[in-house]
Amino acid sequence: MAKVGILMGSDSDLPIMSKAAKMLEDFGIDYEMRVISAHREPDVFVDYAKNAEDKGIEVIIAGAGGAAHLPGMCAAMFPLPVIGVPIHTKSLGGVDSLYSIVQMPSGIPVATVAIDGAANAAILAAEMLSISNPSLRTKLAEYKASLKNQVVAKDANLSDIGYEAYLSQMGK
Numbered sequence: 001m002a003k004v005g006i007l008m009g010s011d012s013d014l015p016i017m018s019k020a021a022k023m024l025e026d027f028g029i030d031y032e033m034r035v036i037s038a039h040r041e042p043d044v045f046v047d048y049a050k051n052a053e054d055k056g057i058e059v060i061i062a063g064a065g066g067a068a069h070l071p072g073m074c075a076a077m078f079p080l081p082v083i084g085v086p087i088h089t090k091s092l093g094g095v096d097s098l099y100s101i102v103q104m105p106s107g108i109p110v111a112t113v114a115i116d117g118a119a120n121a122a123i124l125a126a127e128m129l130s131i132s133n134p135s136l137r138t139k140l141a142e143y144k145a146s147l148k149n150q151v152v153a154k155d156a157n158l159s160d161i162g163y164e165a166y167l168s169q170m171g172k
């Protein structure tokens, strides 16, 4: 049964929001993914937000761009955590999305990640679910250790071959 709902306001958000899906898959977390527009189909949106908890959804990750009301309206109706992903926009670079999502009124929080930060949204969702799931907590610890190991390996490589060869390896 899906524990995380990944929502997006348009299929144009999918290239970014699919990064959240991939990360949840890596952690073995069941999710469902929907395109639901709070503006273009408010009836569908309200139906989803009202019934998500009863379906077993514990966290919603909502991505939207521009006048990005989807995450905030989810938080208004869904009683469990909502994580907002501001999507980059051509006109204002995603700052419009970021401000729309992060500046919630007192009492109705949306945990907002960076512009296009869908992977981090999934990690944050996993961390929330891990509060009551020790094996998921172990997977998260292993993931964080792998990040450290990557940096350690890069540092060792830089020391071994020097910056010029390193840049060449990077194709720079």
Ligand code: RP5
Residues within 6 Å of the ligand: 008, 009, 010, 011, 012, 013, 037, 063, 064, 065, 066, 087
């Ligand atoms: C928002 O408007 C969506 O989240 C999307 O980021 C943006 C543009 O939507 P489209 O015009 O591409 O459908 O609601």
